[in-house]
Amino acid sequence: MRLPISTEKVRHCRQLAASIAQEVEAEISPLSTVSVERSLLRLVGIEGANQENVPLVNCFIDHIARQRALEDGALYWLGNAILATGESPQSIGERVGAGSLDLVRLPRQPRPAIEKLCRGIVQDTLATLLGKRQQRRKMEENLPRTPPPWLYVIVATGNIYDDIEQAKAAAEKGADAVAVIRSTAQSLLDYVPEGITTEGFGGTFATGANYRLMRGALDEASRQSNRYVRQVNYCSGLCMAEIAALGVLEGLDILVNDALYGILFRDLNMIRTMVDQHFSRYLLGLFDTIIVTGEDNLIKTIDAFEEYPIVLVSQFINEQLAKNAGMREERIGLGHAAELDPALEDSFLWELVQAQLVRQLFPRSPVKFMPPTRYKSGNIFFAHVLDTLFNLVSVWTEQAIVLLGMPTEAIHTPYVQDRYLSLESALHVRRAAGALGRELRFQPNGQGAARARQLLAKTEESLTRIAEEGLWNSLSSGAFSAIRRTRHGGRGYDGVFRKGQFYLNPFLDREVVRRARRGEEA
């Protein structure tokens, strides 16, 4: 089923993307953000909230920020406090939250001592977490595999307990991955809500407690249906790094992770979310967790046929950004979507070509294919037709992860029966059409091949332009879905800071990681 495309052009696209990513790196590496720092505190074990229900990690960061001490970073001040008080991170966090401890007024300890302490704490943390992660991988490997693609469904009741009931039903009926849709616009919150939640708009809040409940339910479901069921959630947003940390702590398998989504569709500040993204991806890479990106969003509001290349552009850039953050291709799930107008002639052929092209450009990536949404109407029968054809393209082109379309896409977040009907269709297509990729070939000189070459050429063009302008300027000039965002505009810029002289983050320290992996004594 391979499309005849120039490997030369592909290599060039990668080079361009690499240089674009390089520039971003250079700019963000001296920076950190409040949410990166909060994620560090969560990793070393600070959890819970104070009386006013403000998360302790927020109290901690606000506390040092208020005193202009943020630049040295969370771990410096935590380490200092531990040495000064001999207390545990948690109790220090609690006292800061209660306002009964002023970190900055504590006697300053020597930087080397603090660093030594923190490296030790971090190494132990890493060791335990890596151990947990390994057990989970074992569990996955010991369960029988299902044929690709993984069938990914969402639950979105707003109530974690209802989510769990529906997730279990979906798992029982063949779902390979279940995502809990977040309460609308959680990405705009600069904190992660605490505890178990049963109220949300169009989704359920991402919280550590909710993650834990769902994880337990899905592990039970995995055992029952003798098939590993993956837990998915969203970390793009102002708390990208922090939610990534929660994902690691709670054992999630897949995290939706894309700064571009935040910038374009949530008006987040580009620098803030790029810094957050970098660390979140570093962390997820460390724990060999899959990320999936949000290119599907890019063609939801523009002409999806003419402007399709923007999807490929974003994928090339996302691939490089993730690799620079230390991820391996096998964990970088690049996103794309089947959003062509059904009124378009030959739309099925074009979707087939686009899906195959993505597969071919990123052969190692667990690409995530998104279903038709924007052209769905309240006609649930026709929506089912569109999704069936989408399922066929997914199976045929051997996509890795497929988010199933819903017959009621244009009406409400899925009802329990909608999810079943979608799984039923996808399971049938997976069983009926699994061999197509092997059995069929494209006419080397057909329209399909021509379309593929043209898409690649246009992608090369825009990447060239972006490489010249730089990513920041391109985002300001509307290169992405005709949306314009300014470098310092958007939410969350005030949460960005330049790392100071005492700043430290041993999680980034190769040596610490190596020793943790080896399980050496701290």
Next chain:
Amino acid sequence: MRLPISTEKVRHCRQLAASIAQEVEAEISPLSTVSVERSLLRLVGIEGANQENVPLVNCFIDHIARQRALEDGALYWLGNAILATGESPQSIGERVGAGSLDLVRLPRQPRPAIEKLCRGIVQDTLATLLGKRQQRRKMEENLPRTPPPWLYVIVATGNIYDDIEQAKAAAEKGADAVAVIRSTAQSLLDYVPEGITTEGFGGTFATGANYRLMRGALDEASRQSNRYVRQVNYCSGLCMAEIAALGVLEGLDILVNDALYGILFRDLNMIRTMVDQHFSRYLLGLFDTIIVTGEDNLIKTIDAFEEYPIVLVSQFINEQLAKNAGMREERIGLGHAAELDPALEDSFLWELVQAQLVRQLFPRSPVKFMPPTRYKSGNIFFAHVLDTLFNLVSVWTEQAIVLLGMPTEAIHTPYVQDRYLSLESALHVRRAAGALGRELRFQPNGQGAARARQLLAKTEESLTRIAEEGLWNSLSSGAFSAIRRTRHGGRGYDGVFRKGQFYLNPFLDREVVRRARRGEEA
């Protein structure tokens, strides 16, 4: 999209089928049947029924049969009566129907005179009917063409007026052909009901009057939607020849015509229905009308994967029988169906291969593809999934005529919305996937190609066996769908007779036909 198959084997299959058909011909050519004779009377203009509502043509045939005068055939006695009484065929028919005229007691006229008269009548009849047919073809050619395949839907309210309303709606929404399903088991009636009917079981009676009403409605619809909408009905059954005649008289475009269906699924006598079929096909060929055959039925009750070759066997035989009756390949719509069990691995691939194989074996035939039915359940959403995949195979393999599956197949004959939803799906697939046949190729050494070769080999085998046994014996030995029928068993054998010395049927006379075509004076 061509499958690599041995043209040698294909040629051999045709030879075998030809010899099978030959033997049948030899046996049936000296025979005629009551329904063939009634069809002749209808063609020369006898219509209506008597007081007891018995069709005049039946009165006529029963009348001469009762007097052991059937062997000379209807036209001999009609010609004799015209010469003797100087009356018109219709008034003679009416008097016979009223019992006020005894055809056999009329003074016998010289055979040559009768023959001359009848040839003249038939030539004039043919001339007018051919003229009408030409006008219809003109109408069709003057309207814009729709891309293949033709979308064929059924109406089955039992009430011709309701049928018409729904047929118009279907035509307006994209149907290219509309069939009125017959009242259950009309094929068992040895007469054609008279007049307009509004009561029927699972369908509406096929009558001349109903045909006329529907024809008018569809012609109107054709003009309104600026697209020619074809009228379809069923002639298999005890009145095969007669209904073919009605089809010609009333301007139908397509007739479902298959003796095998009657033999196997209606327990009709094989000789009777083969004789009827031969003349019906001769007639339809004369008027360049499309027939479609019923191979779909063959795999509705047996393992459709293992036994699929029986479909190809029947197609090869039907092709030869129709050609021997004077039809050209472009009018012989051979039937096949997508009836594989959805639980079967790779079912989509197998359906694709089977559909493509049929297309390739009979490139000139307007093959008619039938949708999944037997594995449909009351789950209308999953049924819609199956039909969407069926539509894709149809378009992809460039079938000529496609009967659309209904989401409610397992529940009731189609409601008005069911038909719309099916058309909606088919129209979308036709628009979205029209190029697939051109854009894709089979792996020459894949499983698909292997399956095709295997099917052809098995077909050759069974054709060889049938050629040895002869068709009659094969039908008795259960070669077709494991159903056994005996040569003289089944309904309608008593309606078969050997043509006597005075027998005449100028419709079969090349010369008469030639002159009618040329429009020469009778």
Next chain:
Amino acid sequence: MTEPQSSIRPYGDRLNDGAVQLSFSLPMSLSARSREAAKSIAGRLGLDRIRLISALDLGNGFSYYILYGTTAVEIDGQAIHLTDVERPLLDFWRINHLLEFELKKRVTVVGATIGTDAHTVGLDAILNAKGFGGESGLERYPQFRVVNLGAQVPPEEVLEITREEPVDVLLISQVVTQRNAHLENLTLLAEMLEAEGTRQDLLLICGGPYIDSQVALEVGFDAAFGPGTTPLAVASLIVEELLRKTR
């Protein structure tokens, strides 16, 4: 999901939301008026929070509507009364055992699809040795003697058989139900047997995908089976009923 026992309501996205989906066509061309008509029909069916989410023109003055809404209807889990009871199934051996040693006879079962109905697959699924859904059919049971008359059998013919043979069970299939064709056939047969005076001598059982068991009993049948019936279910019922009769 832990099942609510007392009050059961439709579930869309959360317990007791009462969500239902409804669709129907109207003999009206699509317009603001027809949309209102559709909504008020849903209203008259007692739905609340009605959302007309699709209104389609079907052509020639027809239109189709898909609606979602909620219903306050709730039913009492305990109060549900079963028409087609889920009988405890016996197994192949048990059945033959009971027939041979308790009923002490080989049972003659005659099957037919009556009227002009040509559907045989359903009846064959019950009778043919091959069986259905992995279960072997009645022919496989040594203790059953099966006579399968096939399809399109006129009721008269069925009656004939009961005269000629010692029939214990009649299995009648009806698949075509348009315009209640099946009811006419079933009623006729039952009446004929009554008239003949042989009705009590045999078990009269029917089946088919669209058979309403209540109605079937009303027109005089002993039992009726619906879609998905398995040979075992039929065999089990036969044995029980025959044994009951002998007591």
Next chain:
Amino acid sequence: MTEPQSSIRPYGDRLNDGAVQLSFSLPMSLSARSREAAKSIAGRLGLDRIRLISALDLGNGFSYYILYGTTAVEIDGQAIHLTDVERPLLDFWRINHLLEFELKKRVTVVGATIGTDAHTVGLDAILNAKGFGGESGLERYPQFRVVNLGAQVPPEEVLEITREEPVDVLLISQVVTQRNAHLENLTLLAEMLEAEGTRQDLLLICGGPYIDSQVALEVGFDAAFGPGTTPLAVASLIVEELLRKTR
């Protein structure tokens, strides 16, 4: 089809057969009991000749039912009262003409998707020059001055604008309606304007695919538009309403 005027009933296969299709899930695992439950719910909704034609196990104690039945409900064609009236549409030129020469002013239209709702496509379809369904948006009308605030606009911000600018019309979009998020937003905005005392100075219009016009009017809006709205429909209403106000 010649439309029946007085009594209108659902049409499946023939006039007045009253055929409807219904489906819903139950928080019960699939069983004979759950099937009965489904049927009796359909019965309680007033359906007759109920056929439960599909009963599916959804896993984890859920099940789904598809039913067909008939309803006796019939509604009087004359008596249908329209909520969203089909207003006679004006055309581009007429609208600009009326604004320039009758209303004698350039109208300022401010649009926003409020709350955390990030959906802009709907509002843009009405406002952007590009427009929707082949019609150009309000920006194309010389006599409209359009300010599009985009999405995720807090009601406060909308209020700000009304203070700073001579706003004639507010166009508010709400797409996310889960848990009635949209109603909270709409109500809040309307109340703020009342409190501000500027409510009467402007036209307050909302729209979105799931907006129930009746409810929108109740919470204090002048008009509401649903799915498939075209710019022309909105422009026409604006002109009429503004002219009505001046009289």
